[in-house]
Amino acid sequence: MPHDRDENAQADPRWLARLSGEIAAAVAASPDRDAFPAEAFALLRRHGLSERPPVASGSGLSLLRLLAAVGRGDLAVGRLFEGHVNAVDLIRRFGSARVRSEVGAQLADGALLGVWNTDARGDPLRLEGGRLAGKKNFASGVDGLSSAIVTVPEPAGRQMFLVRLADAAVDRSWWRPLGMAASGSHIVDFSGLPPEAITPLGEPGDYIAEPWFSGGAIRFAAVHVGGMEAVMDAAVEHLTKTGRAEDPHQAHRIGRMGLAVASGNLWLREAAEAWDAAEAAAGADPEASRLRATANGFRSLVEHSAMSVLEEAERAVGAAGFNAPHRLERLIPDLRTYLRQPNPDGALTAYAKALVAGETGAGGSGIGR
Numbered sequence: 001m002p003h004d005r006d007e008n009a010q011a012d013p014r015w016l017a018r019l020s021g022e023i024a025a026a027v028a029a030s031p032d033r034d035a036f037p038a039e040a041f042a043l044l045r046r047h048g049l050s051e052r053p054p055v056a057s058g059s060g061l062s063l064l065r066l067l068a069a070v071g072r073g074d075l076a077v078g079r080l081f082e083g084h085v086n087a088v089d090l091i092r093r094f095g096s097a098r099v100r101s102e103v104g105a106q107l108a109d110g111a112l113l114g115v116w117n118t119d120a121r122g123d124p125l126r127l128e129g130g131r132l133a134g135k136k137n138f139a140s141g142v143d144g145l146s147s148a149i150v151t152v153p154e155p156a157g158r159q160m161f162l163v164r165l166a167d168a169a170v171d172r173s174w175w176r177p178l179g180m181a182a183s184g185s186h187i188v189d190f191s192g193l194p195p196e197a198i199t200p201l202g203e204p205g206d207y208i209a210e211p212w213f214s215g216g217a218i219r220f221a222a223v224h225v226g227g228m229e230a231v232m233d234a235a236v237e238h239l240t241k242t243g244r245a246e247d248p249h250q251a252h253r254i255g256r257m258g259l260a261v262a263s264g265n266l267w268l269r270e271a272a273e274a275w276d277a278a279e280a281a282a283g284a285d286p287e288a289s290r291l292r293a294t295a296n297g298f299r300s301l302v303e304h305s306a307m308s309v310l311e312e313a314e315r316a317v318g319a320a321g322f323n324a325p326h327r328l329e330r331l332i333p334d335l336r337t338y339l340r341q342p343n344p345d346g347a348l349t350a351y352a353k354a355l356v357a358g359e360t361g362a363g364g365s366g367i368g369r
C-alpha cells in the first residue's frame, strides 16, 4: 500500500483495514516475535503516523479509529503506539515552546516516546537532590524508545519529567508475561541518569488533571476494540475455512461476537465525541463530567465485551486456536493480558455514580442520545 501521509485518506475505513493487515504481516515476518516490533514501527513511520499522530483538537474520532486499527493489526504494537500518542499529546499540552520544538525535530527523525507512571514496588521513582532515584515498572517499549515521560510524586502533586533513555538501566528478568511479551514492559532504574537527561514537563498535578487523566482511558479502550475485532476476524476465518460457519451454534457465536464488537465501535464513536466536546469546552463542565463518565463506561464495556469475545472464539475454534501458527494462539494471551488496566472496579463504580447523577447525558446511559 502506498505510504499515504494524507490525513483524509488515512481516515478511510478501507485504508485503516489495510493498515491493520500490514501491521499483522510485519509482525508475523519478524524473526523474534517477543522482541520490540521494529518492522511495524518502521511502517508507521513511513506513513507519517509516529511523527504526526492525529492529536490536535477535534481529531478524536480519527485518533481512536487509528488506535483501533493498529490494535487490530497487533496488540503489542497498539500498546506501544498508544503510549507514543499519549506522550505526544502531553507534550503538546504541557511542553514549553523549547520542548515542543526539540521533540518535534526528534519526531521528524523517527523518535518514539512512552509514558511510564507505574512505580516498581518497594523502590518508586522519586526526586533526591534534584536527581531521579528509583524505578518504574511496566516500562513498555524501553528497548525501542528514545525518550519517555515519567511521573514522580511531589508535595505539590505528581510531576512529569521527559527523560532521555540512552543511559537508563533496564532489568529484563522480571517480564515473563502470559501475553504482550513484545511490549517489553520491563523495569527501568533511573538512579544513574545525568541531570541533563531530565527535563521537567508542566506543573505538579498536570499529569492527573481531569478530565484528561480519566478520559485518556478511551485510547487504550480503542486499542482493545481493535483487539477484539482481530479475535473475531480470526474465529470467523477459521469457521469459514473449516465449513463450520453455517452451523446454528457457531452462527450464534459469530452473532454474539459481532454484537460485542459493534457495541465497542459505537462506544468508541461516543467517546471520541465526548473528548472533542471536552476539548472545545477547555475542560469545563458539563463536558468534563460527560467525558469522564463516557471514558469509564467505554472501558468497562470494552473489558466485559472483550472477555466475552475471547470465550466465544475459544469455544468456536476449539483446541486448534491454542496451537501456533493459528492467529488466536497469540491473540488470546495478548488480549487477556492487555485488558488488565488500572482500577477496573473503580471505573465501573464511577460510571454507575455518573449514571445516577445524570452526568452521562440527557438522563440516558451516555450513548446514542
Ligand SMILES: Cc1cc2nc3c(=O)[nH]c(=O)nc-3n(C[C@H](O)[C@H](O)[C@H](O)COP(=O)(O)OP(=O)(O)OC[C@H]3O[C@@H](n4cnc5c(N)ncnc54)[C@H](O)[C@@H]3O)c2cc1C
Pocket (backbone or CB within 6 Å): 079, 083, 114, 115, 116, 117, 118, 137, 138, 139, 140, 180, 183, 185, 337, 338, 339, 340, 341, 342, 343, 344, 345, 346
Ligand atoms: C502489557 C501491559 C503494558 C503496560 N505498560 C505500561 C506503561 O507503559 N506505563 C505504565 O505506566 N503502566 C503500564 N502498564 C501498567 C498498567 O497501566 C496498570 O498499572 C497495571 O496493569 C495494573 O494492573 P493490575 O491488574 O496489576 O492492577 P491492580 O490495581 O492490582 O488491580 C487488580 C484488581 O484489584 C482491584 N483493586 C485495585 N485497587 C484495589 C484496592 N485498593 N482494594 C481492593 N481491590 C483493588 C482492581 O479493580 C482489579 O480488580 C502496563 C500493563 C500491561 C498489562
